[in-house]
Amino acid sequence: MESWGPAVTSLREITTAHVQEALDNASGVDGVFTALRSLFKALKRERVVFHDPARSATFTFRVAVRRPVPSDRLVGLMDRVPTASGRVAVALTAIHALRAHTIRGTLLADLNRSKGTLGVRGASGKQTRLVYLDDFTLSLIATMLKERATRWPHSTNPHLLVTRVTAHDPEGPQMIHKAFQYFFRRLGINAEQVRIDRILDEARATADPVHLMTVFGITEDTAMDYLASAHPERFPTDPIAP
Known part of the structure; x- marks a missing residue:
């Protein structure tokens, strides 16, 4: 997200591509995804932004698979x-x-x-x-x-x-x-x-x-x-x- 600073002057300029790039480069992507979805949903609700760029972003949801004992x-x-x-x-x-x-x-x-x-x-x-x-x-x-x-x-x-x-x-x-x-x-x-x-x-x-x-x-x-x-x-x- 820090990489957005030099390229944009307002959160209204953030696109789905920006969000997707942030997810692709993040560690602990589950938390980043949740945070971005919550952030832009709140901003749209308050009419700070007109569209939610995180809505169309995707990531692979990892489930901790539990293995049975033989x-x-x-x-x-x-x-x-x-x-x-x-x-x-x-x-x-x-x-x-x-x-x-x-x-x-x-x-x-x-x-x-x-x-x-x-x-x-x-x-x-x-x-x-x-x-x-x-x-x-x-x-x-x-x-x-x-x-x-x-x-x-x-x-x-x-x-x-x-x-x-x-x-x-x-x-x-x-x-x-x-x-x-x-x-x-x-x-x-x-x-x-x-x-x-x-x-x-x-x-x-x-x-x-x-x-x-x-x-x-x-x-x-x-x-x-x-x-x-x-x-x-x-x-x-x-x-x-x-």
Whole structure:
């Protein structure tokens, strides 16, 4: 845009060719395109310019394509996890697509076994939504809680997942990230990869962004990214074209 200065004396002189050249030479073109469209739309609305030169400009819209984890790497996951808490961690990741920090921060009080729900807490520490647990995950949690009561009957740690280190810590800390990732390192896979694969699988089945947002608590933009990855044939190369 700085290159326009020597050539023009007013924004009214800017043409589509000027805008297109700016897009072709810009890094982070998505942001530049959005900024130029907004700028000239506002200028036209205020009658500062008589036409919108950005309206006819185009660029290639890049979608961050998410790749699924190969199915052979997911087969028998639970049989390869040696601990009850590890199996719960894997289930909450692979079935319900919860993030590692969300699972580590989950409290026993967030679990309602009679209703089959698990409260999910946001950055503020308050519950933001409920996850409806399947019977398989509930059975894994029941087994884990029985084991916990046997191994650490006097533990006062309020978190759903504990380790032998945190179970009797009077401050009741959550499981450290390294301990959580240990479950997945034994499987030779990353927890975030498993989470992404779960959402991508749901996106292939539904193609409904609202459904993805409701089930997984993701934003609209993130839901659309997953749908674009799952159904590339439904998305044009330039969905913001005029």
